[in-house]
Amino acid sequence: MTADENSAETRGPDFRGRVHAVVHGVAYGDAMGAPVEKLSAAEIRERYGRVTSLRTEWHRTGQSEQARQGRIRGHGIVTDDTGMTLALMRIYGRERRHLDAWDMGTGMVREITWERHWVPELQREAALIERLFYPEKWIFQRHQLSGCDPRQGGVGNMVNCGAAMYIAPVGVVNAGDPQRAYDEAIAFAMGHQQSYGLEAAGVLSAAIAQAFVPGTTLDQVIRTAHDLAHDGTRSAIAAIVEIAETLAAKGAGPDEVTAAFHTAIAPFSPMGDDLVHTPEKAGRASNAYQPSRLLSIEELPLALGFCLTAGGNFKQAVEDGINSGRDTDSIGVMAGAILGALHGPSVIDPEDAALLDDANRLQLGAAADHFTDAALAIQANDAASAKAILAARRALSNPAKDKAAE
Incomplete structure (x- = not known):
């Protein structure tokens, strides 16, 4: 083997290939998790056995249109996680520079409110804000209606994983520089989220930036995420990683892993299994989803844990995350993005990629290429x-020498 061949082998997939894999990983994890979102692990087991395919029927199919809020899911359809990721990619494509909170107040507000794209869940062209959950609609309310300082856009919002779920492009732009990825994600997402919801966005971006480093390992990616995290997010990652390493060593099955993970994450996450909003919950005072230095969103630590117990296997990690229940699509997005960046295009199954494009009227490959060009220009x-x-x-260190050299 020549030195050049050895070097190419060490480098692994190139930048463009890894970007394609990140975009695919986001859409794949999103579409895989969407049909079972808000079900518990037990409910998924009872209804589906185990979800292993994009061609899965939504658990709410058959309900009235009102009960479904006019939406459809399943069989490859993505949600707002992918929609907002693509929106962020388009902002980078237009601006071709690093972003901050002012870009949340201009670019993202325009993307979700004033631009119209095909929204797969609604089966029509619409502004993405018609589909968004309340913490994501907050972006429009705070920046356009309230005219806030962009850096304070996230203040007062419900703390959730909403910023982390679409932040992967920041890690891509800052490939190889986890600290800068963390800093830019915080600077941008502070226009949307606060507290541990904001922290998760920074940490996920850092993990993805580290995953782009040629020759890096999953352990190094997870160590980077832990070391750059703060407060409850750091503690939650440490708790999940510790139990994940133990479970992986003993070859634990997915049900045992899920149960152990949910026990480990409980002190940091207010989520639990009951995610459905009902009239009976109106007016209940709760500290859930409020700012706290002690808490963490659960999706990111869980995604890292499932990556570990799956030994870095892309499909297994996503499937295990999906079948753990709760916020399934966002867990899938985060695991898919991290392992896509780490492994590159080998994670892309052509049949899955074709289904994602067809079901959502997307051209993910073309979107990835356009975004790659913008990222390379920024770099x-x-x-x-x-x-x-x-x-x-x-x-500055030796001005006299430099002057003499002139």
């Missing part, structure tokens, strides 16, 4: 800026 600007900064610092 080229970063390289030029870094070179100029280095030259300036060298001049």
